[in-house]
Amino acid sequence: MGEEGTEGTVHLLCLAASSGVPLFCRSSRGGAPARQQVGPWRSGSPKLEGLPFSVIGSLNGVHMFGQNLEVQLSSARTEDTTVVWKSFHDSITLIVLSSEAGTSELRLERLLQMVFGAMVLLVGLEELTNISNIERLKKELRASYGLIDSLLGDSELIGDLTQCVDCVVPPEGSLLQEALSGFAEAAGTNFASLVVSGRVVVATESWWRLGTPEAVLLPWLVGSLPPQAARDYPVYLPHGSPTVPHRLLTLTLLPGLELCLVCGPRPPLSQLDPQLLERWWQPMLDPLRACLPLGPRALPAGFPLHTDILGLLLLHLELKRCLFTVEPSGDKDPSPEQRRCVLRSFYTLVTAVHFPPEPGQQEDKAEDAAQQPQVPKACYLVSGTEEPGTGWRLVALQSGPRRLLLLLSAQSPVHGLRGLATRTLHALTPLL
Amino acid sequence: MVRAGWPRDILPSPCPIGCPAMARPPAPGSVIAPDWHESAEGKEYLACILRKNRRRVFGLLERPVLPPAVAIDTASYKIFVSGKSGVGKTALVAKLAGLEVPVVHHETIGIQTTVVFWPAKLQVSDRVVMFRFEFWDCGESALKKFDHMLPACKEKTDAFLFLFSFTDRASFEDLPGQLTRLAGEAPGVVRMVIGSKFDQYMHTDVPERDITAFRQAWELPLLRVKSVPGRRLADGRTLDGRAGLADVAHVLNSLAEQLWHQDQVAAGLLPNPPEDTPS
Ligand SMILES: Nc1nc2c(ncn2[C@@H]2O[C@H](COP(=O)(O)OP(=O)(O)O)[C@@H](O)[C@H]2O)c(=O)[nH]1
Ligand SMILES: [Mg+2]
Numbered sequence: 064m065g066e067e068g069t070e071g072t073v074h075l076l077c078l079a080a081s082s083g084v085p086l087f088c089r090s091s092r093g094g095a096p097a098r099q100q101v102g103p104w105r106s107g108s109p110k111l112e113g114l115p116f117s118v119i120g121s122l123n124g125v126h127m128f129g130q131n132l133e134v135q136l137s138s139a140r141t142e143d144t145t146v147v148w149k150s151f152h153d154s155i156t157l158i159v160l161s162s163e164a165g166t167s168e169l170r171l172e173r174l175l176q177m178v179f180g181a182m183v184l185l186v187g188l189e190e191l192t193n194i195s196n197i198e199r200l201k202k203e204l205r206a207s208y209g210l211i212d213s214l215l216g217d218s219e220l221i222g223d224l225t226q227c228v229d230c231v232v233p234p235e236g237s238l239l240q241e242a243l244s245g246f247a248e249a250a251g252t253n254f255a256s257l258v259v260s261g262r263v264v265v266a267t268e269s270w271w272r273l274g275t276p277e278a279v280l281l282p283w284l285v286g287s288l289p290p291q292a293a294r295d296y297p298v299y300l301p302h303g304s305p306t307v308p309h310r311l312l313t314l315t316l317l318p319g320l321e322l323c324l325v326c327g328p329r330p331p332l333s334q335l336d337p338q339l340l341e342r343w344w345q346p347m348l349d350p351l352r353a354c355l356p357l358g359p360r361a362l363p364a365g366f367p368l369h370t371d372i373l374g375l376l377l378l379h380l381e382l383k384r385c386l387f388t389v390e391p392s393g394d395k396d397p398s399p400e401q402r403r404c405v406l407r408s409f410y411t412l413v414t415a416v417h418f419p420p421e422p423g424q425q426e427d428k429a430e431d432a433a434q435q436p437q438v439p440k441a442c443y444l445v446s447g448t449e450e451p452g453t454g455w456r457l458v459a460l461q462s463g464p465r466r467l468l469l470l471l472s473a474q475s476p477v478h479g480l481r482g483l484a485t486r487t488l489h490a491l492t493p494l495l
Numbered sequence: 496m497v498r499a500g501w502p503r504d505i506l507p508s509p510c511p512i513g514c515p516a517m518a519r520p521p522a523p524g525s526v527i528a529p530d531w532h533e534s535a536e537g538k539e540y541l542a543c544i545l546r547k548n549r550r551r552v553f554g555l556l557e558r559p560v561l562p563p564a565v566a567i568d569t570a571s572y573k574i575f576v577s578g579k580s581g582v583g584k585t586a587l588v589a590k591l592a593g594l595e596v597p598v599v600h601h602e603t604i605g606i607q608t609t610v611v612f613w614p615a616k617l618q619v620s621d622r623v624v625m626f627r628f629e630f631w632d633c634g635e636s637a638l639k640k641f642d643h644m645l646p647a648c649k650e651k652t653d654a655f656l657f658l659f660s661f662t663d664r665a666s667f668e669d670l671p672g673q674l675t676r677l678a679g680e681a682p683g684v685v686r687m688v689i690g691s692k693f694d695q696y697m698h699t700d701v702p703e704r705d706i707t708a709f710r711q712a713w714e715l716p717l718l719r720v721k722s723v724p725g726r727r728l729a730d731g732r733t734l735d736g737r738a739g740l741a742d743v744a745h746v747l748n749s750l751a752e753q754l755w756h757q758d759q760v761a762a763g764l765l766p767n768p769p770e771d772t773p774s
Contacts (some may be wrong), residue, residue: 209603290594291609292608293607294607310605
C-alpha cells in the first residue's frame with residue numbers, strides 16, 4: 064500500500080446542482096501553486112487541467128439520474144480511478160476523481176467536505192445556495208482556488224483527512240499562551256492563535272472552540288499562502304458563521320510564524336502596527352524563535368522517541384487536534400513523502416475498517432465505543448515487500464479519546480510493537 | 496503649493512498638468528543616487544537584506560541589522576498598489592520582495608501587505624537611508640465586495656502605484672479615470688504608474704506613442720516592469736537575491752526618490768519647482 068508514492072491525479076469538478084453548469088475544475092496536476100514542493104509529476108506535464116466536457120456531463124448526469132429516482136449515488140470505482148459525488152444544500156455538486164494509489168472513499172468524502180468548507184470560507188454560504196448570477200459566482204470562486212489546490216496537492220499536514228487541527232508542541236507553551244491571551248485582549252478579540260507553517264502552536268480558548276471545518280481550514284489557509292507581512296482577509300466560518308463574514312488577520316512575527324486573529328470590524332489592520340507588536344512580542348523573542356523548527360518536527364527538541372519510529376500520528380478525537388510528524392530518523396529510508404503517504408493510508412484503513420467511528424461522525428463518544436469488548440483497541444500491519452522481516456511496521460492503538468499510529472522500521476520486532484506503541488502513547492499523553 | 500487652496504470640485508478633469516496639490520516629480524536620479532547599489536559601498540549595505548545570497552525575509556519583529564558604526568535612519572512608507580484583477584499587482588510585490596512570483600493567477604483573497612527594506616543614498620547629503628516600504632495589495636473582487644477594504648488601503652497611504660498591463664489595453668485606458676477620481680482625494684500623496692508584463696512587449700496592446708502621450712498629459716513617473724522569476728543560484732531552485740535586487744532596483748530607487756522628495760516638499764524644505772509657481 065502507499066509506497067508507490069503520489070503518482071496519479073486528483074480531479075475536482077464543481078457544478079451548480081440544479082442546472083449542471085460547471086463552476087470550476089481543478090486538478091492536483093494543473094493548478095498547484097508554484098511555491099509548493101515540485102514533484103516529478105508536476106513539472107509541466109501537458110495533461111489537460113480539466114476533463115473533457117463530455118466526461119463532466121456524464122459524471123453529473125449519472126448522479127442526477129439517481130437523484131431523480133431518489134437513489135443517492137455516492138461513489139464508484141474503476142480499475143484505476145475512484146469517483147465520489149456529494150451534493151451540498153441541493154445547490155452545489157462536487158465530484159472528485161482520483162487515480163492516486165491507495166486512495167479511498169473515506170479520504171475523498173472528507174476531501175469534498177473540506178473543499179466545500181473552503182468555498183464557504185471564502186465566498187460565503189449565501190452566494191453558494193442562492194445562485195442568482197452564475198458568472199459572478201464563478202468569478203468569486205476564483206478566490207478559493209489557491210486553498211482548494213493546496214487541498215488537492217501534497218501537503219505536510221493531515222488535518223484535511225483527520226478533520227483534526229494539525230498542532231505542534233512548543234517548549235515554552237505557557238509563556239506564549241499568556242502573551243497570546245494578553246495580546247488578544249488588547250486587540251479586542253477572543254480568537255487568536257500562533258501558527259507555524261500551518262500548524263497551531265498555541266491558541267486562546269475561544270479559538271479552540273471554533274468548529275469543524277474552520278478550525279482546520281484557517282491554519283491550513285495560512286500555511287498554504289506565500290509569505291506576507293500581514294493579511295486582512297474576509298472569511299465566513301462554515302460552521303460558526305456561514306453567512307456573516309468575519310476578518311482573518313495574520314501578522315508574521317518571524318518568517319513562518321504567524322499570529323492569527325479572527326475578529327469583526329475592529330481592529331483595523333493599521334492598528335496592529337510594528338510598535339504594538341514589538342511591545343507585546345519582543346520580550347517573547349526567544350520562545351518564539353524556538354517554535355520555528357517545530358513545523359515538520361511537531362515535538363520539542365530532545366523529546367525521547369524510540370529509534371525505530373519513522374513517523375507518528377497522534378489524534379485526540381475529542382479535542383479534535385493531532386500531532387503528525389515523519390521527521391524522526393529522517394536520514395533513513397523511506398522518504399518523508401513516502402512516510403506521509405503510508406501513514407495517511409494506514410489512518411484511512413484503521414478509521415474506515417478497524418476502529419470505531421470518531422465522535423462527530425456518529426453520536427456516541429469514542430471512549431464509550433472503545434470500551435465495548437468487540438471493538439479492537441490495537442492493530443498492526445506490515446507494509447512494503449512480502450518477504451518476512453523486511454516490510455515497514457504500522458501499529459495503531461486506541462486508548463480513551465487518543466489514537467496513536469506509528470510507522471516503524473522493518474527491524475522493529477513484531478512482538479514488541481504493542482509494548483512500544485503503549486509506551487510511546489504514555490509518553491505523549493501529557494502533550495495532547 | 497500655490498493652488499492647494501482651490502476648491503477641488505471646480506477643477507477640470509482630467510487636469511492637464513497633473514494634480515495641482517502635487518509638486519512635480521523630481522527628475523530621475525536627482526534625489527537618489529541611481530547606481531549606488533552597484534558600488535562597493537552599496538553592495539556592503541545590501542548585505543543586510545541578503546542572507547547567503549538569498550533575499551532575507553523579515554518578520555514584523557525584525558529589521559536589517561547594520562554594524563553600530565554605520566547605523567542609519569529608517570524611513571517608513573505605506574504604498575497602495577492599485578489596478579484591476581490580473582494586471583500583476585501580486586506578482587510585482589513578490590518580485591520586489593525577492594519572492595517567487597506566482598505563475599498561476601490566484602485572485603488575492605483580501606488585503607495583504609509586504610515589507611521591503613531598501614538602503615539608498617541621497618544625492619545632496621551623501622547620506623544613506625534605509626527605506627522601509629510597506630506594500631498594500633488587495634484583490635479586486637474583495638475591494639468591490641467589502642466596503643471597508645478600500646478605505647483601509649487608502650488610509651494614510653504615502654503613495655499610490657497604479658498598475659496597468661502592457662498586454663491589456665483596457666487596464667491602460669482605465670488609468671485616467673482612476674487618477675482623476677483620486678486627484679481631489681489624496682493631495683500630497685505620491686502617484687506612480689507602472690506598466691507590467693513588459694517582457695510580453697511583442698504582444699503589447701499599448702504602443703509607445705500612447706505611453707508618450709500619457710506622460711505628457713499627466714507628468715507622472717511611469718516605469719516598466721517584468722515580474723518574472725530572476726536568476727537562480729547554483730542549486731537551480733533558490734532565487735539569486737542579488738540578481739533579483741538588480742532587476743528591481745530601478746523601481747525601488749524611483750519609489751524612494753518620489754517619497755523622499757514629497758516629504759521634503761511637505762516639510763517645506765524644498766522651494767517649489769519653478770514650473771509650478773505662476774508669477
Ligand atoms: N510574463 C509576465 N507575467 C506576469 C507579469 N506580472 C504578472 N504576471 C502574470 O499575470 C498573472 C496575474 O498576476 P497577479 O500578480 O496575480 O495579478 P493581480 O490580480 O493584479 O494580483 C499571473 O499569472 C502572473 O504570473 C509580468 O510582468 N510578466
Ligand atoms: Mg493579486
